[in-house]
Amino acid sequence: MIGFRPVIAGAAAAAALSLGTTFVLAAGAEPDISGIWWATTYSPKLLPIGGGDPPLNAAGKTKYQENMAGLRSGSIVDKARKVCIPDGVPRVLETPYPFELFQVPKGQITMIHELNHQLRVIALDKPLPKLESLVAFGNYNGHSVGHWEGGTLVIEGNGYNEDTFLDSTGLPHSDQLVTTERVRKINANQLEDVITIHDPTYFTRDWQARFVYNQRNDIRMEDYSCNDAQHRDLSGVKGVAEVRAARAAGRFP
Amino acid sequence: MKITIHSLVLGVVSLLAMSSPAHVQEAAQKASSQNVSVPDFMGEWVRSDAEARYMPPASGAGPVRDDPKHPHHGHREGVPGLPDLDATPWVADLTNPILKPWVAAALKKNGDMGLAGEEVSPPHVYCRPSGVPLSLALLENVHFMQTPAKVTLVYQRDHQLREVYLNVPHSRNPQPSYYGESVGHYEGDTLVVDTIAMNDRTVTDLYNTPHSDAIHVIERYHLVNDGKNLQVDFTVDDPKAFNMPWSAVVHYRRTPAAFQEVVCAENNIDVTTGKLYPIPAAAKSDF
Numbered sequence: 227m228i229g230f231r232p233v234i235a236g237a238a239a240a241a242a243l244s245l246g247t248t249f250v251l252a253a254g255a256e257p258d259i260s261g262i263w264w265a266t267t268y269s270p271k272l273l274p275i276g277g278g279d280p281p282l283n284a285a286g287k288t289k290y291q292e293n294m295a296g297l298r299s300g301s302i303v304d305k306a307r308k309v310c311i312p313d314g315v316p317r318v319l320e321t322p323y324p325f326e327l328f329q330v331p332k333g334q335i336t337m338i339h340e341l342n343h344q345l346r347v348i349a350l351d352k353p354l355p356k357l358e359s360l361v362a363f364g365n366y367n368g369h370s371v372g373h374w375e376g377g378t379l380v381i382e383g384n385g386y387n388e389d390t391f392l393d394s395t396g397l398p399h400s401d402q403l404v405t406t407e408r409v410r411k412i413n414a415n416q417l418e419d420v421i422t423i424h425d426p427t428y429f430t431r432d433w434q435a436r437f438v439y440n441q442r443n444d445i446r447m448e449d450y451s452c453n454d455a456q457h458r459d460l461s462g463v464k465g466v467a468e469v470r471a472a473r474a475a476g477r478f479p
Numbered sequence: 480m481k482i483t484i485h486s487l488v489l490g491v492v493s494l495l496a497m498s499s500p501a502h503v504q505e506a507a508q509k510a511s512s513q514n515v516s517v518p519d520f521m522g523e524w525v526r527s528d529a530e531a532r533y534m535p536p537a538s539g540a541g542p543v544r545d546d547p548k549h550p551h552h553g554h555r556e557g558v559p560g561l562p563d564l565d566a567t568p569w570v571a572d573l574t575n576p577i578l579k580p581w582v583a584a585a586l587k588k589n590g591d592m593g594l595a596g597e598e599v600s601p602p603h604v605y606c607r608p609s610g611v612p613l614s615l616a617l618l619e620n621v622h623f624m625q626t627p628a629k630v631t632l633v634y635q636r637d638h639q640l641r642e643v644y645l646n647v648p649h650s651r652n653p654q655p656s657y658y659g660e661s662v663g664h665y666e667g668d669t670l671v672v673d674t675i676a677m678n679d680r681t682v683t684d685l686y687n688t689p690h691s692d693a694i695h696v697i698e699r700y701h702l703v704n705d706g707k708n709l710q711v712d713f714t715v716d717d718p719k720a721f722n723m724p725w726s727a728v729v730h731y732r733r734t735p736a737a738f739q740e741v742v743c744a745e746n747n748i749d750v751t752t753g754k755l756y757p758i759p760a761a762a763k764s765d766f
Contacts, residue, residue, distance in 0.1 A: 260626070268766065307764035309744045310606075322766055326640075328631065330624045331521040336738075338633065338640050345638040347738050365740045394764075447640055449608050449657045452744075452759035466766050473764065 256329065256350075257377045259409065262447065263417050263439035264324035268465035270394035270478070272316065275420070275434040286398060286428030293396030297479040304479075306390060310452035312344040312366035314390025315383055315405050316421045319437045322463040326447055327417075335372055335379065340450050340458065348372040348381055360385030361401050368405070381407040392423070400427035415441045518668045518702055520623040520630070523738055524709055524731035531616045533684060533727035536712070540577050540725035543686050546570040546590065568593025571686040577721045582689055589687045601682050603636050606743035606758045608657035610681035611674045611696045612713055614641065615729050622738045630663060630670060637743035643672050650676075655692055657681055670700040683715065691719035708732050 274280055282290055296302025306313045313321060323341040328334075335348040348370040360369055364387030372381045383405040392399050404424040412418045419437045423429065448458050460466045472478040528534055530553050535541035545551050549570035556563045570590035573583050589599045603609045603617060614621075619635035630643040643663040653660040659677035663670055674696045683690045694717040703710045709731040716724040744758045 270766075304764060305744075307761060309758055309760050311742050311744050312740065326631075328624050328626075330626060336622075336624065336633075338638065340640075343638040343640055345633065345738075345740050347740075366742065367740055446644075447642060449640075451608055451657065452606065453761040457765065460766060469766050 256374050257379075257411070258329065259379060259411060259417060260327050260329045262324050262326045262442045262445060264442040264445070264463075265320070265322060265437065265439050266462075266464060268322040268460075268463050268469065269320060270469055272320065272393035272395075272397055272435050275436050280392075280397060280423075281430045281433050282428060283430045289398040289428060290396060293391065293398055294479075297396050302396070304391075304394075304396075306342070306366075310342040311389065312342060313339075314366050314386060314392070314399075315346075315368055315407075316423070316435060316437075317391060317393050318344055318346075318367060319419055319421065319435075320393060322460045322466050323450075323458060324442055324445065324447065325439075335381075338447070340447055342452070343450055346370055350374075354382045354384060357384045357402065357404065364388070364401055366390055368403075378408050378410040381405075381409060383407070398428050399423075399425050402427050412438070417441065515627070515665075517625065517665050518670065518700075519625075519706075520670065520700060520702070520709060521625055523620050523622055523734050523736055525620050525734040525736065526616075526618060527708060527730045527732040531618050531685070531729075533612075533616065533729060536726040536728060540723050541575075542715075542725060542727040543571045543575055543578075543586070543684055543688050546572045549590070549594065568599065569686045570594060571688065577723055577725045579720055579722060582720050585689050586686060599687055600756070601685060601687055602680070603639075603743075604756055606637055608639050608681065609634070609636070610657045610677050611641075611659065611661070611698070612715060612727075613681055613683060614639065614658075615698075615711060615713065616685050619741070620734055620736050620738065621731070630672075633738070635738065635741055638740070643670075649673070668701050672696075672698040672700070674698070683720075689720060690715075690717050693717050693719045703730075 272280065293302060297304060305311045306317070312318065318339055321339065321341045323339060325337055325339040328336040333350050335350065337346040337348070338344070344367060346367050350372050352371045354371045355369060364385055366387060366389065368383040369385035370381050370383040372379055374380070384403065386399065386401060386403045388399070388401050390399070391397055402425055406422040406424070408420045410418055417439045420434055422432055422434050424432045450457060469478060530551070533542040535544070549567065551567050551569045552564060554564065554566040555561060568590070570593055571586040573587060578586065592599050601609070601613060603613070609617060614634055617634050617636045621635065622633040624631040624633070627645070629645055632641040632643070633639070634641070641658050641661065643661040645662070646664050647662055649660055649662055653676035655676050655678040657678060657680065659674050661672050661674040663672040665671070677692065677694050679690060679692045682688055694715065696713060696715050698711050698713040700709060700711050702708070711729045712726065713729070714724050714726045715721065
């Protein structure tokens with residue numbers, strides 16, 4: 227971790243930490259969640275809120291087994307890691323790389339993830355297109371719209387293609403996936419994203435997962451080029467070393 | 480054509496100085512209670528010069544241009560009133576005085592390969608970052624975002640991200656990277672961007688002109704034509720590759736095209752041949 231620690235308390239510290247991309251918006255404007263955010267932990271497996279396993283239905287269980295077996299044997303390629311296509315939502319939320327969130331220009335939220343320079347453009351206060359109209363035009367990271375409910379940014383997403391997994395273990399989704407994210411600051415320096423997964427093709431009910439990111443306006447976003455020998459040092463993100471060891475030992479595809 | 484940016488009022492500058500990296504300190508020192516009017520570049524732009532060429536400057540040393548015997552033109556098909564054309568290769572005029580011998584030799588080889596029908600393409604065709612100034616030659620949109628501390632350019636081509644840190648000096652020892660380190664400031668209606676610390680894995684232009692890791696690029700962005708166009712005057716200085724600094728001009732126009740997910744690794748078809756370009760592939764997952 228880079229050694230930027232606030233030595234000043236309260237509002238001044240918050241202002242200092244968010245200085246990098248913050249500017250004072252007009253009165254009544256949206257809350258400021260802009261800046262660089264970085265998870266402190268990494269789990270390749272999506273962890274449902276409340277514990278346990280994701281509520282897969284019979285078709286989902288079959289598909290998940292197929293995916294895991296295929297990833298192990300190599301008959302299924304994890305394209306997000308092999309050729310650096312986008313991860314899809316929610317997998318993109320669990321990566322151990324930072325992302326930057328922009329609140330300009332007005333009416334638009336943009337998220338750029340360092341990993342594979344993935345882009346999410348979220349139009350504010352626009353209706354979400356009907357799923358049927360988007361299925362033929364699926365994006366990896368879907369189509370998203372958002373609106374503010376007090377201090378919480380609510381992002382609705384659909385129109386996902388079927389070329390991604392929900393997580394790095396091969397958890398499946400269909401093109402019927404609809405996501406709802408509730409994004410808010412839980413304190414001056416942390417952002418929370420609680421996502422609801424709705425995909426009746428593979429799950430018995432809607433379920434949720436939660437991600438927390440630290441504000442890191444002390445770092446800069448870096449270039450990312452697929453298969454370069456050097457990328458950002460992830461050793462400060464808990465869980466990365468364990469997954470790398472598991473892969474090296476052949477315990478994880 | 481102006482936007483007003485309200486900077487933070489900060490009384491914590493001296494405290495910040497004790498704990499934060501140089502660029503944060505600098506930004507804090509520059510922050511003031513005054514509103515600063517800056518030109519409004521925000522939104523979508525696309526190159527408006529034919530074939531995204533670099534245009535020569537009004538005077539002085541200029542960019543690599545076509546060999547007059549082998550003018551380049553792109554693929555053309557189905558344009559009413561015009562015959563269909565296959566693209567011709569980018570063959571450089573080797574008499575340009577800017578070229579160091581090794582760069583001229585590399586361009587000679589590129590031109591010969593192109594004329595022989597062999598593949599010579601800049602890195603973005605293979606889903607690699609472009610660096611500067613090659614990013615100015617991308618045909619796809621660029622998306623501008625402006626905040627008090629930085630200007631962010633997202634090139635639609637593979638969503639390449641480039642950030643310009645405002646009102647701060649360059650770092651003491653920036654690590655070389657594709658896009659290097661860009662710092663900038665506004666001079667009236669002009670955004671001036673200074674970029675160093677680029678690696679030598681990108682090229683300078685569509686002729687695949689090589690450059691070294693000593694390349695230093697200064698870009699000056701300003702609105703012209705009543706804000707309908709964005710003009711960039713830029714200067715390239717690379718004493719290892721070029722005999723002298725040279726300058727060029729490019730123009731953009733605003734475009735209604737959406738800023739959206741477009742994935743290079745799935746859109747890498749050569750429109751002239753229909754063949755797929757190879758894309759970078761990782762041997763194994765990193766995490």
